[in-house]
Amino acid sequence: MPHTNNLNGKSRPFSADRKAKRAGRKPAFLAKKPKSSKTPSAKDAVVGPAPAAAASSDPSIPRDRTKQTELIRAFHAIEKQLASPALTDPAERKKLEDERERLGGLAEYQRASVHGGDAQRGGESSKWLVKQIKELKIGVDSKDKDKANHKVEPTILEDGTKVWPKVERKKLRLLDIGAIAGTAYAGYPWISATSIDLNPQAPHVVKSNFFDFAPPQKDEDKYDVVALSLVVNFEGSLVNRGHMLLHAHQYLTPRGYLYLVLPLPCLTNSRYLSHERLTSILASTGWDVVRKHDSARLTYWLVRRSEDGPDGKEWKREQVRKGAGRNNFVIVVKPGAPIERGVAPSRDGTETEAATADEE
Numbered sequence: 001m002p003h004t005n006n007l008n009g010k011s012r013p014f015s016a017d018r019k020a021k022r023a024g025r026k027p028a029f030l031a032k033k034p035k036s037s038k039t040p041s042a043k044d045a046v047v048g049p050a051p052a053a054a055a056s057s058d059p060s061i062p063r064d065r066t067k068q069t070e071l072i073r074a075f076h077a078i079e080k081q082l083a084s085p086a087l088t089d090p091a092e093r094k095k096l097e098d099e100r101e102r103l104g105g106l107a108e109y110q111r112a113s114v115h116g117g118d119a120q121r122g123g124e125s126s127k128w129l130v131k132q133i134k135e136l137k138i139g140v141d142s143k144d145k146d147k148a149n150h151k152v153e154p155t156i157l158e159d160g161t162k163v164w165p166k167v168e169r170k171k172l173r174l175l176d177i178g179a180i181a182g183t184a185y186a187g188y189p190w191i192s193a194t195s196i197d198l199n200p201q202a203p204h205v206v207k208s209n210f211f212d213f214a215p216p217q218k219d220e221d222k223y224d225v226v227a228l229s230l231v232v233n234f235e236g237s238l239v240n241r242g243h244m245l246l247h248a249h250q251y252l253t254p255r256g257y258l259y260l261v262l263p264l265p266c267l268t269n270s271r272y273l274s275h276e277r278l279t280s281i282l283a284s285t286g287w288d289v290v291r292k293h294d295s296a297r298l299t300y301w302l303v304r305r306s307e308d309g310p311d312g313k314e315w316k317r318e319q320v321r322k323g324a325g326r327n328n329f330v331i332v333v334k335p336g337a338p339i340e341r342g343v344a345p346s347r348d349g350t351e352t353e354a355a356t357a358d359e360e
């Protein structure tokens with residue numbers, strides 16, 4: 001069963017870095033980064049944490065993040081080739097799949113992503129979303145919003161004690177797709193997060209492909225927010241990327257929100273995608289942009305279900321910028337086209353579902 005994340009009282013990752021921050025020192029992941037002599041093996045990869053501090057105060061973070069960066073890039077390049085319609089030769093496919101297994105398969109990729117997270121993002125991408133949720137009072141129903149907007153007065157007892165009225169608020173319901181270990185929203189007891197992943201790294205994370213996860217039947221079970229953080233770019237099938245934007249509607253309340261995070265170069269250095277084009281694709285797939293923000297490495301989008309819904313338009317691969325050194329990231333939208341699925345060998349049996357869903 002989906003599970004509410006609440007790790008209150010338990011120790012949280014990277015606590016050493018937080019302590020360092022409190023003490024006025026820079027956390028390890030913000031420390032000066034060493035220069036790498038190696039270059040990434042995959043030319044067109046757009047994802048991967050930057051090489052980070054060689055020395056970390058957290059022993060759970062491997063020292064050599066350059067290796068993780070290379071692994072993530074190589075993994076993405078393989079996924080992309082596997083998902084390409086141009087790949088018709090079974091022997092060539094087998095070679096790529098073998099190479100992916102040699103690199104450690106999906107499980108290894110996820111481990112690198114988890115460890116690389118702070119270096120890549122300067123913290124979990126949930127932070128930006130939580131800030132917007134608070135500012136916009138998302139998930140607070142109008143009754144509670146009134147309370148929140150009005151000054152709440154305490155009752156003063158005879159002995160002078162102030163008793164503040166309890167404001168009962170329903171928890172915000174959030175569906176976190178590609179949650180890995182389901183920790184992103186664990187520190188927020190007012191968020192009820194359902195976490196799913198193709199290859200979960202914690203028991204409370206439901207093992208499921210987003211496309212196979214049953215949408216809520218009852219209105220009260222619908223979500224306020226669906227989070228697709230660094231998942232659309234993970235998806236190897238270009239058409240499935242568009243399907244993800246369309247599919248998310250099924251889980252949400254009528255004016256619910258989608259949280260989309262992509263590596264910034266997906267928009268700033270792609271031949272086929274830019275901020276403007278993504279805005280148009282989002283409008284066409286039924287989303288109004290509410291807030292967006294670019295950090296040094298990521299682009300964050302909070303979008304809301306539009307009144308009109310998706311318009312059914314197709315979005316093909318069209319060039320938006322020229323020049324050498326660009327990446328080929330693209331989101332293709334083909335409403336009505338089947339979800340693309342494929343089969344890939346698993347390394348230890350646990351990645352089968354993940355691998356089949358990730359390829360074509």
Ligand SMILES: C[S@@+](CC[C@H](N)C(=O)[O-])C[C@H]1O[C@@H](n2cnc3c(N)ncnc32)[C@H](O)[C@@H]1O
Nearest residue numbers: 113178180197198199208209210229230231234
């Ligand atoms: C790069 S990680 C992102 C993790 C996290 N959301 C974050 O922002 O750091 C991508 C994750 O998405 C998962 N994923 C990719 N496609 C998925 C799908 N169709 N359904 C469920 N999970 C998916 C992968 O298994 C992987 O763990």
